Amino acid sequence: MNIVVLLRVVADPGLAAGVSGSTVRLDDPSLVAIGQALVLRKLLPGVRLQGIAAGPSDWDPALKEALALTLDSVRRIWSGSLATGDIVATAHALATSLPPDPSLIVAGSAATDHGSATLPAALAEILGWPLLAEVASFETRDEGLAALVRGGGGSRRIYTVPERAVLVAARARAPSIYPKVRALLAARKSAIPETQPATTRLEPTGRISLLDYGPPRPSTRHLLKPSAAANPADRIRMLMSGGMAARRGETLDSSSNTGASLAKQLADILLKEGFVR
Numbered sequence: 001m002n003i004v005v006l007l008r009v010v011a012d013p014g015l016a017a018g019v020s021g022s023t024v025r026l027d028d029p030s031l032v033a034i035g036q037a038l039v040l041r042k043l044l045p046g047v048r049l050q051g052i053a054a055g056p057s058d059w060d061p062a063l064k065e066a067l068a069l070t071l072d073s074v075r076r077i078w079s080g081s082l083a084t085g086d087i088v089a090t091a092h093a094l095a096t097s098l099p100p101d102p103s104l105i106v107a108g109s110a111a112t113d114h115g116s117a118t119l120p121a122a123l124a125e126i127l128g129w130p131l132l133a134e135v136a137s138f139e140t141r142d143e144g145l146a147a148l149v150r151g152g153g154g155s156r157r158i159y160t161v162p163e164r165a166v167l168v169a170a171r172a173r174a175p176s177i178y179p180k181v182r183a184l185l186a187a188r189k190s191a192i193p194e195t196q197p198a199t200t201r202l203e204p205t206g207r208i209s210l211l212d213y214g215p216p217r218p219s220t221r222h223l224l225k226p227s228a229a230a231n232p233a234d235r236i237r238m239l240m241s242g243g244m245a246a247r248r249g250e251t252l253d254s255s256s257n258t259g260a261s262l263a264k265q266l267a268d269i270l271l272k273e274g275f276v277r
């Protein structure tokens with residue numbers, strides 16, 4: 001099974017050009033995509049990870065990072081027609097230059113320097129493959145591989161992943177993936193092959209089925225735990241108002257926060273009606 005990872009490179013003036021010889025690196029969404037591809041390798045035995053990028057030769061030092069992160073191979077496509085940065089032309093070039101018999105294509109979200117995040121969708125359209133965006137994680141079920149997708153308002157959906165599909169990773173912090181020194185040295189000695197866009201096309205196949213749906217879940221930066229000494233009504237006030245004003249577990253001041261005031265009123269009603277004690 002071949003999984004293709006779309007790679008992008010971003011300029012980073014903070015890099016030490018005197019040591020690495022370059023001031024470009026893989027952008028964070030590409031690192032997120034690599035992280036998801038590595039998860040898929042663990043879930044699906046025998047998977048081969050192949051990176052592909054549409055860019056000039058200046059990208060090669062950064063693309064070697066992907067090799068150091070244990071991708072099996074990386075190739076770069078380039079031609080004069082791609083220099084304008086046209087999304088449709090780039091998507092067509094990628095679609096016609098994929099490795100033989102690809103199964104899944106994993107891409108990151110919008111580029112960190114510029115971008116509209118439409119390249120994976122354009123690629124899926126040209127290939128005739130289904131597209132799953134905002135993919136947060138994967139799991140295996142009786143139906144096969146499943147993807148957990150983030151929806152609006154914090155909702156979540158779980159879809160079956162067909163044999164061929166384009167998967168776009170949800171926005172996330174770049175994972176902490178550290179290459180081994182041996183892999184890093186070997187990658188620096190490797191050459192990134194440059195190829196011209198091919199002319200072959202792949203036949204569309206595969207459908208997506210909804211497996212599960214769940215209600216929204218709140219996303220907070222910090223997990224708050226009510227004070228064990230607080231009564232049930234105070235706990236409700238604290239949780240609904242968003243947190244604690246002090247380490248002692250006091251609720252937020254309702255006079256300075258509209259949400260806290262509403263939470264206090266609701267908690268008082270529940271207490272008065274006997275729903276909490």
